[in-house]
Amino acid sequence: MLVPRKKLEIFVEAHAVSPVEGMLAQAGFKGWSVLAGAEGAGAHGAWRHTGVDERGLYLVVAIGSDEASEAALAWLSDYFKSYPGIVAVSDVAVMRAERF
Amino acid sequence: MLVPRKKLEIFVEAHAVSPVEGMLAQAGFKGWSVLAGAEGAGAHGAWRHTGVDERGLYLVVAIGSDEASEAALAWLSDYFKSYPGIVAVSDVAVMRAERF
Amino acid sequence: MLVPRKKLEIFVEAHAVSPVEGMLAQAGFKGWSVLAGAEGAGAHGAWRHTGVDERGLYLVVAIGSDEASEAALAWLSDYFKSYPGIVAVSDVAVMRAERF
Amino acid sequence: MTEILASAGAAAMANLLAPAVLFFGLGAFAGWAKSDLNIPDQVAKTLALYLMLCIGFKGGVEARASGLSAELISAGGLGLALSFLAPFAAYAALRALSKLDRLTAAATAAHYGSVSVVTFAAGSEYLRSMGVEFGGYMAAVLAMMETPAILAALIIAGARAREAGTRFKPELFREVMLNGAAVVLIGSFVIGVITGERGMARLDVFVGPLFQGALCLFLLDMGLVASRRLAEASRLSAGLVGFAMGWPLLSGIVALLGASALGLSEGDATLMAVLAASASYIAAPAAMRVALPKADAGVYLSLALGITFPFNLLIGIPIYHALARVLVG
Amino acid sequence: MTEILASAGAAAMANLLAPAVLFFGLGAFAGWAKSDLNIPDQVAKTLALYLMLCIGFKGGVEARASGLSAELISAGGLGLALSFLAPFAAYAALRALSKLDRLTAAATAAHYGSVSVVTFAAGSEYLRSMGVEFGGYMAAVLAMMETPAILAALIIAGARAREAGTRFKPELFREVMLNGAAVVLIGSFVIGVITGERGMARLDVFVGPLFQGALCLFLLDMGLVASRRLAEASRLSAGLVGFAMGWPLLSGIVALLGASALGLSEGDATLMAVLAASASYIAAPAAMRVALPKADAGVYLSLALGITFPFNLLIGIPIYHALARVLVG
């Protein structure tokens, strides 16, 4: 009933959400979900979703095949050369293999 | 100090959050957390939390025993026959085994 | 390209977010992200982010080395003796090892 | 007749230049141009509740002042009948005009039988700007027309509904009858009736001048949402697009004839037509997501929000009013 | 005497029919009926801050107009004393009436010693609707009464507090003295005092007519929250429920006697009773979560929000006022 897949958790700035979604579709992901972050910190300093000066980071969660995951990682590794953010890959199990 | 457990990450529509929570309690989960999504896409198309026409998806995170996890998956597999959403299972380690 | 790291998912009350962030920095984490929860339940009962009587739980996600993870877990295990919340540890793979 | 046409044309022009309509246009432009403008969802949701509160409360206060008269009963009866019967006709039309599957057609029919509160608000403001009076009880009629269409759609969908939703029946009932928007609308109406002028004296700024501004802000957001929906509407067939513009006109005329038969006033008849012509975008989608999850939400939301809502806002309302003057006034 | 009773009964009736109270009832109904109605949390939080801002600012402007007189000192002293001493009495009563553990009893006592800003707002509106004057400095008294009860509860909890929170002491102090709501309340009061009529001329609509509407919206939300809390209150013992309704009455009467002894006016005495009778639902829970995490939040929130808040809003306020007229007026 359960099949193994890769889960990407991608933290990126607001302006990158839409390009990342486009990229995911092209990489072969059939779905993804985006959640808004509240605050955080990293190599580029600390941020907070205040509504005034900062627009905060978003968490894009995408579950898909190994190939899709690799294609996305290649794109992201390039992207992160210029822009803040991180990606973490992990193993998950899902139902309905044809959906992922 | 750490014991292995299953983590379910369940994406469902707003109207399903409360039934899913009830189900989790019955399946043997002693706790869960719900986060609001911002936007996403899947087999049922794209959505966005606008406050007007759409009510968006929610992420329900529940950590529990293998048995609880299996009971929940059975319920969800039935649920997803009709409704949008996905579930991903993964392995986590937690402290205080008696809590999960 | 990918290196293994630990991911902590920490659910804590609003008042603990800032102390937890300070602790993470000291434990050796170079970054973390915080997301606001919407509702949930656990050993301390159910809660909901209403804006009136309750301030809700937050999810702190932190990816780092095994040592950092262990230092954080030691602190948290003490913290959870008094306060509500949980932590789950899992394995992830990340790019750019020097960042974590 | 030519006189009426000319003045109708002028009124339609004036409608397009009303601030609220222009803010809708601004939102639609921003959405079309892919601006990152957006009204945060929690604020948009609160604005929607606030509009309900104002419409209900003002309606209640006025209804108390004029007495809950026979007009409420006849207008309410007409509204209930229109809302319950419309989905059957709409379903037949949709099946004839398009290749929609049964469930999606039924769900879409529910949207067109039910009503849009913002369209009602825009219609009221239009009448106010034209100096045309209407009864406060029309807010109650609005509330009555939200639900019947949803039940009708479930009857149409018939056996299929059973298969999908047995486990969720009670939730569905709650979802439909007690959705937050409806509770606020009806509850505020009742509070308006109870407190009357005394209550209005305390809330007049809150439900009056503030309402105009909030409506502009909300329509700005509706413009964004509608233009995004319209962008997705490209995959809709000509038949569906025709339905989304033809149905409001037909449905509005039927409502006007009914209103005329019942002897409603010009203002009430116009609002009755606006209600009949409008398509729900809050109560109906929420109910359909639970009850008919296999129906394609992309279709019904694109039609209701992407086409019918702007159609009514921009040109429907002045047309219904012009027709009301001919038929009733 | 019969006259007073009759007019008190009429006033109590009128209170139940005030728009704000009716909106509270609407929210309570929606919560009880499990409607999906909810005011988004960010908006609710902003409404709470906004109410603080208005209460503080208006109080400051009025305090400046009337001078920061001897009355502020006597009313403030009384308020401080009541807030600091009440938890000791409440703790004893709770331990006698129920089987609450020490920490939960102490935390609950903190809530009853501290004050509820919305109850104060409702009390002020009630007095305004009755044409009874009160001093702007009562807003300052409100601010003074937030904290002492929290310190008293920590003293009561004694050794236990130490064990739990050593690491978090500084946060706790900040949490209590500098919680956002208190900062806005006190800060706005000071701004009101500084800017006086000049500032009021610029903000009168914002803090006046708008306030009434915002209070309705906020009470709608409070109704939702309270009824959810009340639903959980079923597991509360009769002793606790009795406390949640008896304490406000007793505490209100003690405050009235004190106010009468100090010669406060009818309006000020009423508000003093309202403050004493009200239970905190913002500052105290936040502080207790940090300082006494082992106390059962389900108990103190159910009592304060599910029982005492509605009790005061619906019948307490008119009772305190009627008593104030007898004792002071």
Added chain:
Amino acid sequence: MTEILASAGAAAMANLLAPAVLFFGLGAFAGWAKSDLNIPDQVAKTLALYLMLCIGFKGGVEARASGLSAELISAGGLGLALSFLAPFAAYAALRALSKLDRLTAAATAAHYGSVSVVTFAAGSEYLRSMGVEFGGYMAAVLAMMETPAILAALIIAGARAREAGTRFKPELFREVMLNGAAVVLIGSFVIGVITGERGMARLDVFVGPLFQGALCLFLLDMGLVASRRLAEASRLSAGLVGFAMGWPLLSGIVALLGASALGLSEGDATLMAVLAASASYIAAPAAMRVALPKADAGVYLSLALGITFPFNLLIGIPIYHALARVLVG
């Protein structure tokens, strides 16, 4: 001259005691004291959009009333020139005064060439409180001055920009020209011009008395944000801090000289100086995050929000006005 100085001093004092400025101070205090006070982000974002809507709409209505005259063209031309040229001078100054890398210096220069809407709002309120008139078209000048500086900064950053952002070019263009705030500002201006007095009659409360209150609330939030930024500013060199306070003065004087040469009125000249002196904190940071991601956001936000914004709000505005009276009035 002494007279002018004395009255300027009095005006500066009065400015510090305006409610909006005091609320900024309250927020700054709360941030400094590490209070947990915060305005939820969705509400803050909506407040920002609302301020844009009011400024644009009121400007449009006034511009229509007074005709889109030659003054708009000369003021607009001056604004465009200042906004486009300022970054080159600011860049040179930053490189001379500090050790900032090229990209961070360019990004910072973009912020100082572009403008701050809240500073403009505060400047307008200041003039209104002094009874000084200014043209509604200044809102249009404000809108015109948002973008050119960003383009100038990209030219300055030159080759480096290319390397970073090739993939995101179209997004960048959208981000800059169609950022939500700019769309609302310009769109509302156009709607104000179209609807004129007729529209104002419907929205006067919404954009008038409510605006004053919303500005207070927003400045409370700006105070929080600014003081957090200022806390981080400790790592800024003396050269940078000097720039953040010296640049607005210099830039304001240059704008006043230009305004005087063009014969603008006292009010318009003051606002022109305010615009030139102000540093962007919405449009510019958003654009720089996309276009120059290697620039250090900590630097430009700390300077613009932590130092320059409070400087202008607290003492800059009265100074520019006093100078305008000398140079133009």
